[in-house]
Amino acid sequence: MNLDYLYQTGRLILRPYKSADLFPHLEAVTESLPELSQWLEWCGxxxxxxxxNAWLTTSRVNWRSDICYELAIFDRFDNTFIGSVSLYDxxxxxxxxxxxxxxxxxxxRQxxxxxxxxxxxxxxxxxxxLTRLDIVVHPNNIASQRTAMSCGARYEGLLRNKIMMRGIPMDGQLYSIIPSDTELIQEKLTFNS
Known part of the structure; x- marks a missing residue:
């Protein structure tokens, strides 16, 4: 898929990672280590x-290869790097x-x-x-569970040993979203060139 994908909401810009995002990404991860490292194995x-740099390079290669689609999230008004959202697996x-x-x-909490x-x-x-999206969340990650429910995902149950965290299998809470769960404008997304 095209790496020129760009989407704007009222307050956000979402797009594939670029090389220029290296230091903003690193700064955001470093600032957020205490919270992120509890739930994300790559973040230590x-x-x-x-x-x-490896993260950004892999993200761009995966996007070009249609393996994973990761979007960097920016504040629309001051261009501050805020985080990421992705489709994977x-x-x-x-x-x-x-x-x-x-x-x-x-x-x-915004x-x-x-x-x-x-x-x-x-x-x-x-x-x-696609016809189904899954969100798998650590059972103790209440904030991510609330996020899943707030965007229309439905809770489906506990998956035993679904998440690997530092070599240890852990259970995961499964939430799913299907097209009829969302209020989407029925038009194809456009791409900037």
């Missing part, structure tokens, strides 16, 4: 410029994907993750024509 105390047999997201700590998930739903359902 040693996260550095090399890791951030795309499954042709079930026409589905997983949704992942993280938001910079100082932007928590509905930004829910807003970004609604954008990724548009990409998934209208452009990629």
């Amino acid at each position: 105390e040693g996260y550095n410029q090399h890791d951030a 795309l499954q042709a047999t079930s026409n589905s994907a997983n949704v992942g997201y993280w938001i910079r700590s100082r932007y928590h 509905g930004i993750a829910s807003e970004a998930i609604k954008v990724i739903c548009r990409l998934a359902f209208l452009s990629l024509e």
